[in-house]
Amino acid sequence: MGMRMLDAQVWTPADMKEAWTLREKFHLQSCFIAGGTLLQTQWEKGVPYPPQLISLEKVEGLEGINYKTEGTKHFLQIGAMTKLAACRNHPVIKEKWSLLSTAIQQIAAPAVRNLGTIGGNVANRFGDAIPALLTMDAEVSYFDGNTIITEKLDHWLNTSQNNEVLLTGVILPEYRRSSxxxxxxxxxxxxxxxxxxxxxxxxxxxxxxxxxxxxxxxxxxxxxxxxxxxxxxxxxxxxxxxxxxxxxxxxxxxxxxxxxxxxxxxxxxxxxxxxxxxxxxxxxxxxxxx
Ligand SMILES: Cc1cc2nc3c(=O)[nH]c(=O)nc-3n(C[C@H](O)[C@H](O)[C@H](O)COP(=O)(O)OP(=O)(O)OC[C@H]3O[C@@H](n4cnc5c(N)ncnc54)[C@H](O)[C@@H]3O)c2cc1C
The missing domain is CATH 3.30.390.50 (CO dehydrogenase flavoprotein, C-terminal domain)
Known part of the structure; x- marks a missing residue:
């Protein structure tokens, strides 16, 4: 469903498929919006906003932090819509991936971290969480219209076709620790x-x-x-x-x-x-x- 706000139509799809369909339909006339904190800074600088904004706020399954085990692999899955503040303060992140917590602490002020998401930080490909994530061998997952694909963040940042993805999460593998x-x-x-x-x-x-x-x-x-x-x-x-x-x-x-x-x-x-x-x-x- 759509709602008119300012000069833009704001869409609030309920699932990834619907979000993706809207993006395909409006293409360059649209963009995804998560916390809106980075987009806001761009718009304030005069970058024109597209007439169709696809909010990811209501998309199911994009928020939350879960520690998982698959076979011998242990990892942390962070939904793209998880707020920076929630990532920073999460006990498992503080304990096992504290570098992410340290990085987020240095991003903006608390009020912005309460709105801004980890997905928005990574999706723009310049976010300050990225160097920390790269050194922790993070992976990203994204929806390509049909399925969710997981890829090394390092690789994803270096490939060119990633403008059109719906980022669904960040994955932190448990890394081997030397003495x-x-x-x-x-x-x-x-x-x-x-x-x-x-x-x-x-x-x-x-x-x-x-x-x-x-x-x-x-x-x-x-x-x-x-x-x-x-x-x-x-x-x-x-x-x-x-x-x-x-x-x-x-x-x-x-x-x-x-x-x-x-x-x-x-x-x-x-x-x-x-x-x-x-x-x-x-x-x-x-x-x-x-
Ligand atoms: C005062 C202020 C200070 C800031 N300081 C810093 C700083 O020090 N370091 C820093 O890194 N950032 C900073 N930011 C920018 C911003 O707060 C963060 O980068 C934040 O993580 C962006 O997340 P968001 O959810 O608000 O993204 P949004 O603004 O909603 O989106 C950012 C971009 O990512 C895209 N996007 C968002 N989510 C997805 C998704 N799931 N899939 C695909 N595309 C998506 C959007 O289309 C947009 O292009 C600052 C912002 C403000 C207002």
């Missing part, structure tokens, strides 16, 4: 306004009893920079023990593989240096703590 695991999430920039951070970096790293790095995930993004994994740096670090030469090489590799854009406030080089400095400082601090 000495560390994680970090750092966002440099203004927190409560959405003018875009200078840089957002995240990492999960582990080493075995012999001090050899046996798990590493690094990601960087922030502002108008689409978050991505730093895979060359990960490759350089895996199976190594931390030493000054390795850290120097890692620094150079980050500088070469993080490709932020410049804007009126900060240059691409500045963002690179910040990202590389944070990561190297986290790695050397972790090594010192042993």
């Amino acid at each position: 000495f695991a560390a994680q970090f999430y750092k966002k440099v920039g203004r927190r409560e306004s959405f003018s875009g951070s200078v840089v957002t970096v995240s990492g999960v790293i582990g080493k075995n009893d012999a001090g050899v790095i046996d798990f590493v995930r690094l990601a960087a993004g922030g502002g108008d920079n689409r978050p991505h994994r730093l895979k060359e740096t990960e490759q350089l670090l895996i199976d190594q023990t931390i030493n000054p030469d390795l850290l120097r090489n890692a620094y150079e590799t980050i500088i070469n593989e993080f490709y932020p854009i410049s804007d009126v406030f900060y240059s691409d080089d500045y963002r690179r240096w910040i990202a590389a400095n944070i990561i190297i400082s986290e790695l050397s601090g972790w090594e010192r703590k042993g």
Whole structure:
């Protein structure tokens, strides 16, 4: 059913199929709306809103956090319409995937987190939760009109046809922990306004009893920079023990593989240096703590 609001028609489909049918029908004249917090900032900047808004608020099965086991696989399923605040405060997330909680804490102010959803953060592909999710090997699920497909977030972000998806959830696999695991999430920039951070970096790293790095995930993004994994740096670090030469090489590799854009406030080089400095400082601090 539809309701007229401002200059747009707002549709409130009850299920995914209906939401998808509306999107197909109105196509470029429409968009999905979840909490509306990001869309609101865009509209306030003068980006025109489409005449048909498809609200996901009433779509069944898109909200909630469930810990699941399938065979030997344990994972957390977070519905796309789950509010950022609910994700941040969920006891299982705090205990097992605390990096997500830390990341969300640095997104906007509580009032916005009470409205904004995890799906909206990921669907726009620039959200500040994404670097943390990438380092936790998160997957996304989406409805393609017929069925729900699950895919690695890393892959989904890099494929081009994902404009037309209805994101249904985020999945966090339980990751293997090394004896000495560390994680970090750092966002440099203004927190409560959405003018875009200078840089957002995240990492999960582990080493075995012999001090050899046996798990590493690094990601960087922030502002108008689409978050991505730093895979060359990960490759350089895996199976190594931390030493000054390795850290120097890692620094150079980050500088070469993080490709932020410049804007009126900060240059691409500045963002690179910040990202590389944070990561190297986290790695050397972790090594010192042993
Ligand atoms: C004051 C303020 C500060 C903010 N600060 C930050 C910040 O620091 N970091 C940050 O990352 N964000 C920030 N935001 C933006 C926003 O609050 C978050 O990104 C939030 O997670 C967006 O979720 P939403 O449900 O409100 O998305 P919406 O605004 O409803 O939607 C965002 C986009 O995703 C699409 N979409 C939403 N849900 C789905 C779905 N299930 N399937 C497919 N497409 C979908 C919409 O079509 C739209 O393009 C800020 C916003 C405000 C107002």
